[in-house]
Amino acid sequence: MSKRSIVKELLKSTVYDVDVLVKGWVRTRRGNKSVQFIALNDGSTVHSIQIVVDLNTISEEALKEVTTGSCIAVNGKLIKSMGKGQTVEIQAKDLTVYGTADADEYPLQKKGHSLEFLREIAYLRPRTNTFGCIFRLRHAMSFAIHKYFNDKGFFYFHTPIITGSDCEGAGAMFRVTTLEMEKLPRGEDGKIDYSQDFFGKETSLTVSGQLEGELGALALGGIYTFGPTFRAENSNTPRHLAEFWMIEPEVAFNDITDNMDLAEDFLKFLIKYALENCMDDLNFLADMYDKELIERLNFVINNEFKRLTYTEGVEILEKSGEKFEYPVKWGVDLQSEHERYLVEKHFKKPVILTNYPKDIKAFYMKQNDDGKTVKAMDVLFPRIGEIIGGSEREADYNKLKARIEEMNLPMKDLWWYLNTRKYGSAPHSGFGLGFERLMLFITGMGNIRDVIPFPRTPKTAEF
Numbered sequence: 001m002s003k004r005s006i007v008k009e010l011l012k013s014t015v016y017d018v019d020v021l022v023k024g025w026v027r028t029r030r031g032n033k034s035v036q037f038i039a040l041n042d043g044s045t046v047h048s049i050q051i052v053v054d055l056n057t058i059s060e061e062a063l064k065e066v067t068t069g070s071c072i073a074v075n076g077k078l079i080k081s082m083g084k085g086q087t088v089e090i091q092a093k094d095l096t097v098y099g100t101a102d103a104d105e106y107p108l109q110k111k112g113h114s115l116e117f118l119r120e121i122a123y124l125r126p127r128t129n130t131f132g133c134i135f136r137l138r139h140a141m142s143f144a145i146h147k148y149f150n151d152k153g154f155f156y157f158h159t160p161i162i163t164g165s166d167c168e169g170a171g172a173m174f175r176v177t178t179l180e181m182e183k184l185p186r187g188e189d190g191k192i193d194y195s196q197d198f199f200g201k202e203t204s205l206t207v208s209g210q211l212e213g214e215l216g217a218l219a220l221g222g223i224y225t226f227g228p229t230f231r232a233e234n235s236n237t238p239r240h241l242a243e244f245w246m247i248e249p250e251v252a253f254n255d256i257t258d259n260m261d262l263a264e265d266f267l268k269f270l271i272k273y274a275l276e277n278c279m280d281d282l283n284f285l286a287d288m289y290d291k292e293l294i295e296r297l298n299f300v301i302n303n304e305f306k307r308l309t310y311t312e313g314v315e316i317l318e319k320s321g322e323k324f325e326y327p328v329k330w331g332v333d334l335q336s337e338h339e340r341y342l343v344e345k346h347f348k349k350p351v352i353l354t355n356y357p358k359d360i361k362a363f364y365m366k367q368n369d370d371g372k373t374v375k376a377m378d379v380l381f382p383r384i385g386e387i388i389g390g391s392e393r394e395a396d397y398n399k400l401k402a403r404i405e406e407m408n409l410p411m412k413d414l415w416w417y418l419n420t421r422k423y424g425s426a427p428h429s430g431f432g433l434g435f436e437r438l439m440l441f442i443t444g445m446g447n448i449r450d451v452i453p454f455p456r457t458p459k460t461a462e463f
């Protein structure tokens, strides 16, 4: 036996009495003086496989180091299990310990740690059943995203992570520099001389791939980006990360209605994919944390999203009689409490709000004839609030130029973007889905720090 079997496959096996080799981490070991049972997990599934050790075959001494958290390899016979809770088990013939985990020290010795504690040991938490489920789901959703767009003929377009402009205005940016902080070169005016920096100019980590994504859409038709995004705001909430992943489709010739249709279809596809392919992990999370998870996921795929304008939304909020922490009136940016009121209390389903006041939205959104609003759209989800933000883009050169000037944005950074409206401009639309916001919804977890392996938030970047 030299090739290792994957536990997920073995658990489905209907062939018995064959020799197998498995490798993984010990979840528990229990038993008596004549027989011991090891629950072995190799990460392929939330389910562990049971290893039965006859102490006449393998000595108690050899089992000493087989403690919770240790890593072992087992050769043995796959047999039909008589026990409850599993269909197969492995009768061990020999056992190798790859790595021990001192029972007095190993932080995951016991079950039932709080999510807060596990966040402090993020370097080990993938070893828990909970985070195994979450990270397998994260993989499945990434795959489903590529599948969705690939099947629809979109192209995965790679936009830069280091950017020379902050045109989006989506949030504070992290600087990228090779200048020495203690010895910053300065010009005669006392200002930092960025011409001596690596790129010869000020650079930062991107807050969005959209502007470059639009260049792709205006050549390839339909593109999407899927990459890391960085925002340096100091927002310590369960829904914000300083480093998160965003999916940004951008489509030539789509108007705002096409954009809404795409967003709704895309989200429903992803949720359906999880329900069809990841039930083991979803069931575990539902049992442990959120009894209504599966029902909520099904509800979203089976109902049409409610579409209304920002103005209509604000009217509903004003008439609601609800006491909001942030008062609401036409013109204000909606807070998560407002968004969740509309979704959870009023419509009781996902909502797409459109036509926001132009003053609270980005410069590139298509202006409506009323002179006050733009063709923006936000998709609002139960428990999450905003999960998607997007718009139809301003395709008219003069209108876009006027808006850039009106908002005092630096033309030196935006000239190339503006030029796309000079050369073969086309109506087009797109949106951004926050990947971790999606993962919050899919997993039912309450804190965004628990749906990404290594969360980056203010004052946290240890591992």
Ligand code: 4AD
Binding pocket: 168, 170, 207, 208, 209, 210, 231, 239, 240, 241, 242, 244, 246, 248, 249, 386, 387, 388, 389, 390, 391, 430, 431, 432, 433, 434, 435, 436, 437
């Ligand atoms: O609404 P946002 O800022 O939109 C954009 O960045 C546009 N360029 C998108 C586009 O039209 N192509 O961000 C899009 C989504 C939000 O709806 C939210 O789901 C997520 O990104 N998001 C965050 N997720 C985690 N942490 C943060 N700090 C986030 N900020 C935004």
Ligand code: MG
Binding pocket: 386, 388, 389
């Ligand atoms: Mg937004």
